[in-house]
Amino acid sequence: MNPSLKQLRYFVALAETGGFGRAAEIVHVTQPALSQQIKELETILGVELVERLPRGVRLTRAGREVLERSRRIMAEVADLERAARMTRGLSGRLRLGVIPTVAPYLLPLALTRLRARDLTLDIRVREAQTEALLADLEAGRIDAMVAALPVAEPNLAVTPLITDRFVLAGTPGRLARWAEGRSALRPDALAPDQLLLLDEGHCLADQALEVCGLRGRGRVDLGASSLATLTGLVAEGFGLTLLPEIALRAETAAAPGLALRRFADPEPARELALIRRAGGDDGWVAPLAALLGEAGAELLDSARAVCA
Template sequence: MNPSLKQLRYFVALAETGGFGRAAETVFVSQPALSQQIKELETILGVELVERLPRGIRLTRAGREVLERSRRILGEVAELERAARLSRGLTGRLRLGVIPTVAPYLLPIALTRLRARDLTLDIRVREAQTEKLLDDLEAGRVDAVVAALPLPVAGLAVEPLISDRFVLAGTAARLARWVGDPEALRPTSLAPDQLLLLDEGHCLADQALEVCGLRGRGRVDLGASSLATLSGLVAEGFGLTLLPEIALRAETAAAPGLALMRFATPEPARELALVRRAGGDGGWAAPLADLLREAGAELMGSARTVCP
């Protein structure tokens, strides 16, 4: 007798939630039913997968190995379902993951274009940080992800989208020192104790540190959870931050006191891309990437108007 896909899904849910009760809620079954399926899976495989503890579970060595393989198997099954669903191109249901520093700006335009292209397209959007989205991509919970390159995993199919340049944001008073000498404005000239960044885990925060040649966060860093929060803070005089062009139209409208200045050439930038699992029928990815590029180009044009 072989393990069933249902048993593998239940086991992955148990491993990810750390308890039978929480896992049962995740997969919408009763706790006894889930517990019975896990026992049957252990019997079929002939190994103990979890240690039952007073407050949850702990994976055994065999359990960790089975978890890795289960995720791989479920991911392949999801890829099979996805390939069949999208075999006719950009139709049916599309599950798209987008990082938080892109989603609020690109999606309103891109989704409008997608709807105009095909009103029957069922679009499901997942907004999360890069690491989580790549896990979802591997597990087949999303079909594609919009993220910034480079990515921490290999073996993905990549469709480049846009080069999203960074600009310096703050009050006009804080930016005044560079007004007469714009060629002096380089990321490495910024004082670490003046730079505000997003919370740790956001790839944009890591990119900002890298382009500024900084090893850590300054004393004034407030660890904001969104670019909107950062923009509001620096517009009120709480330091400086780096904003991507894709966000300029929205953030300058929301924070009237925000002043912007471009860096000297070459301007620092991040490369945005549409990524998906390699292999399979990717005929739907090219038209999706084209629509995302068009939406990105519109935002880039607005950025040049807001900050020439």
Template structure:
């Protein structure tokens, strides 16, 4: 379809899926997105809700897609749909095509630098502390910047980064996998947290406090899957979780537990200002040098047109530095 002398984006797709069937295809991006939604939700009603169209409209697009391909991609069942063998192959290719299109759109959107729409992923042990200051700085820099933030664990965010659903991730190093470019933001040191009485008993007779001295049955950690939990075990030289481990879902929950006397935990410096304000019974103690720490970085896919990354990293680094200054005032 021609509009204003230019072809619509949905009509510019190379017939990547159709190549498998030996003929040219005139599939649209809309049809591919509708089909992926149908495959992932398992039903026409739920798929229509996801892509915000009527169920008959989505159903017709799937029929048109099948007619164009010359194969049936789903079996219509009384309670949903089931992918056919051809449908599974089409789904794999459709996802690849949509990921490439997302990548193309991202590159065009950010080619001018830090402008347009920015989709940023942040891990949960960083997001509530770094984002308020960072977003304030981003807004002050450009009020027109459309910022979308996703908070999730590292593994999920890296998958989103690989498939083009987000542009960059703020996470702790090191990160697995090739094809990533990382720009270090700050060194976030770990501090021992508990009640004043428990910390005094634990530190009694010790001149230099080191992470390896923390008893496994005293250490409370985040749920498995949080990289901070693995880092805490590593810096304390522990291979597993202690008997008192409650597997908290957030640093706020951990801080509340240890403030009430349920053991000890390690808190990153960027969380100290917020968590000591929220849990007045929380006491802190620094380790002897070299203090254990994690390196936070801005991570993106390597090899792209990333003129937007340096100014974003500078803003995030500035917001992080402010948190570190306040942490060292709370716990010198």
């Protein structure tokens, strides 16, 4: 007898939650039913997969090996299901991941275009940081993700979408003082104590440090969990920050006291792309990338109207 996909799915849930009760909730079965399936899986494989502890479980050496292979199998099954759903191009169910510094701005326009193209398209969106989305992509929990390049993971296919430039944001007075006496505005002239960043883990914060040539954050670190919070802080005079062009239309409307200045050429920027597992296109990637690119281009046009 061979292990079943159900048993592998139950085992992955158990390994990821560390307990039978929580795992049973995730896979929507009773705890005894899940426990029985795990025992059957251990019998089939002839090894003990988990050590039963008073408060949860711990994977054995064999269990860690089986977990790694189970995840690969489940990812391949998810990829098979995705390919079957999208044999007619961009149709069926689409599971899209988007990083937080893109999602609030790009998704409203992009989803409107997707709905206009096909009202029957079942769209599922997950907003999370790049590292979490890459894990979801590898596990087959999402079909594709929109994020900033570069991504270091292998076996990925990348379709460029837009070049999203950064502008300097702050109060009019603070921007004027910072620019005074400078013939050209360059990000590497910003000091760490002037720059407010998103919380650690956001790729935009790392990119801001990189383009400014900074090795770390300043003494006053008001790291925010969203660009909206960051913009509000800056508009009240708490410092300066870098904002991507796609956010300008929304954030300037929400913070009327915010002033913006463009940097001298070459302007710092990030490259946004549609990222997926390599292979298995089946005609859905090109139309999806085109729709996302059109939505991004509209945001860039509006950004230049806000900050010429």
